[in-house]
Amino acid sequence: MKKVLLLAVLGMIFLAKTSVGAEMRSSCVAPASVWIKLNIILHRPKLNCERGFGVCFLFTWGLEQAGGFAEKTFCPVRGMLNEKNQLILEFEEGALTKYEGGSALSNFKDKTSITILDPYTVPESTCRALGSASSITIKPGTYPVLYQNKVYTIVFQL
Numbered sequence: 001m002k003k004v005l006l007l008a009v010l011g012m013i014f015l016a017k018t019s020v021g022a023e024m025r026s027s028c029v030a031p032a033s034v035w036i037k038l039n040i041i042l043h044r045p046k047l048n049c050e051r052g053f054g055v056c057f058l059f060t061w062g063l064e065q066a067g068g069f070a071e072k073t074f075c076p077v078r079g080m081l082n083e084k085n086q087l088i089l090e091f092e093e094g095a096l097t098k099y100e101g102g103s104a105l106s107n108f109k110d111k112t113s114i115t116i117l118d119p120y121t122v123p124e125s126t127c128r129a130l131g132s133a134s135s136i137t138i139k140p141g142t143y144p145v146l147y148q149n150k151v152y153t154i155v156f157q158l
Contacts, residue, residue, distance in 0.1 A: 038129065039074035040089070042104040046118040053107050054118050055089075055138060057126045075099040081130050087122075087138070087156040096152065108145055108152045115142045 044052035058074055078090040096105040107114055122136040130136070138156050146153040 038077055038079050038126065040077045040091075042075055042099065042107070044118050045120045052117070053104070053114075054116055055120055057120075057122050075104065079130055081132055081136075085158045087130070087136060087158055089154045089156070091152045091154075093150040093152065108147070111145050113142045113144050114154060116140055 039058040041049045041056040041058065042053060043049045043056060044054035045056050046052075046054070049056035075091065076095050080088050082088060091108065093105070096102065096108060099105075116138060117140055119140055120138045122130075122138070124135070127134070127136050136158055138158070143154050143156055146155075
């Protein structure tokens with residue numbers, strides 16, 4: 001009985017939230033859903049992620065429609081861990097062009113590698129989102145860059 005009541009209450013909250021968020025407009029609005037977004041700030045951690053070239057992660061999630069991010073501030077990225085203990089990040093060329101007026105694109109365009117000067121420990125929430133039970137640290141070094149189908153792929157050996 002408790003489960004049925006809980007589901008009924010959650011259903012009413014969901015419907016109320018959807019109708020309020022849609023402001024009862026006649027156009028079709030997608031329902032609320034869970035979203036996960038992995039962004040990177042392409043600046044050096046040592047410089048408080050404000051300048052220089054490096055990587056700082058920002059992992060966010062929510063229960064509403066994704067949005068509200070200033071693309072000038074963060075660069076969207078697809079990331080995954082593989083069985084070889086590698087972190088693979090994929091940046092779309094269009095996203096790099098929009099990010100901070102395209103200033104970071106010069107670090108990727110026509111390059112076969114990038115150099116990371118500072119170590120960076122990925123936040124615990126981002127590690128969990130990537131499927132890692134332990135902490136991830138990107139070490140200083142030179143990492144290969146592959147460009148294919150307007151996507152830059154970087155492989156970090158952890």
